[in-house]
Amino acid sequence: MPFGRPATGLLSIPSDSENNKMPIQICCVGYGVTKIDPILVPHTITLVMHAHGLDLDKDSKYFEELCREPDGKLFYHGFDNVENSKPETTYFHDMIARDLVGAMYLEKMPQWDGKTFVVTGESEGAFQAINVAAHDDKVTFADVTIPWFSNLGGYRHDRMRGWSPDYTYGLCYYDTA
Numbered sequence: 033m034p035f036g037r038p039a040t041g042l043l044s045i046p047s048d049s050e051n052n053k054m055p056i057q058i059c060c061v062g063y064g065v066t067k068i069d070p071i072l073v074p075h076t077i078t079l080v081m082h083a084h085g086l087d088l089d090k091d092s093k094y095f096e097e098l099c100r101e102p103d104g105k106l107f108y109h110g111f112d113n114v115e116n117s118k119p120e121t122t123y124f125h126d127m128i129a130r131d132l133v134g135a136m137y138l139e140k141m142p143q144w145d146g147k148t149f150v151v152t153g154e155s156e157g158a159f160q161a162i163n164v165a166a167h168d169d170k171v172t173f174a175d176v177t178i179p180w181f182s183n184l185g186g187y188r189h190d191r192m193r194g195w196s197p198d199y200t201y202g203l204c205y206y207d208t209a
Contacts, residue, residue, distance in 0.1 A: 036126065037085030039133035042070040044078045045143065055148035056138040058164060060131065060157035063180060065099035065106045067092050076150075077141055081134045083127050083160065084109070111197045119205035124181075128163045128206065135168050148172055155180045162208045183209040 046054065052075075059071050059080045068088065071078050082088060084106060086095070098106045110116070110123040119125060135151075138144065150173045153161035158179035165171040180196070184207050187193035197203060 037130070039081070039130040039137070040085050040088055041079045041081040041134055042068060042088065044070045044072050044080075045141075046072075046075055046077070048075070049077065049143040052143065053145035054143055055150060056141060056144050057150040057152065058131065058134055058138065058161070060151070060153035060160035060164075062153070062155035062157050064156075065095050065104075065109075067095050077138065077143060079134050079138055081131050081160070083130075083156065085126075085130050113198055113200060116197055116200040116202045118202045120202075122202045122206065124159075124163075124203070124206045127160065128167070131160050131164050132167055135164055135171075139170055150175060152176065154178055159206070159208050163206060179208045181206060181208050183207065 055076045057073060057076050057078045059078060061068055061080070061083065065084060067090075068080050068082050071080050086098070098104050101107050112123070116122050139149070149171050151161035151164045151171050152175040153159070154177035158176035159181040161174050161176050162179055165174040183191065184196055184203055185199040188199065
């Protein structure tokens with residue numbers, strides 16, 4: 033179990049996979065604390081990662097309470113400046129570690145064709161997908177939309193800040209730019 037919470041996700045394996053080799057894909061979802069749904073892609077083994085490593089058998093109310101202001105444990109996850117002072121203590125360190133565990137799991141699937149490994153995501157999910165691609169040389173394609181967490185320190189040079197944590201040394205390791 034990486035860093036206090038397990039890597040959790042929903043795995044979809046096509047019914048025709050038994051004697052066929054096929055691509056693998058990790059899908060990462062955007063910022064928030066929500067229940068995730070499986071994604072079915074024809075002829076592709078697909079793993080939808082849960083960013084927070086939570087028990088996916090819980091009902092929607094469980095997830096809502098975790099991000100409820102002000103006492104929800106995951107409300108504004110990743111915005112703690114003290115936590116973000118070092119790469120090893122950021123919230124995103126553990127998130128990306130869980131995603132990489134998911135990647136290692138998929139790579140061991142006997143049905144994988146050994147050639148095609150796609151990572152996808154939008155917003156925070158794109159941030160996760162880019163980090164998986166950056167740390168796993170088996171990834172062959174990253175399909176990302178509007179990546180969050182890009183050019184975090186740009187506001188210090190008159191660039192638009194957007195909605196993001198304050199720039200800290202610990203976060204620059206994960207910056208998608």
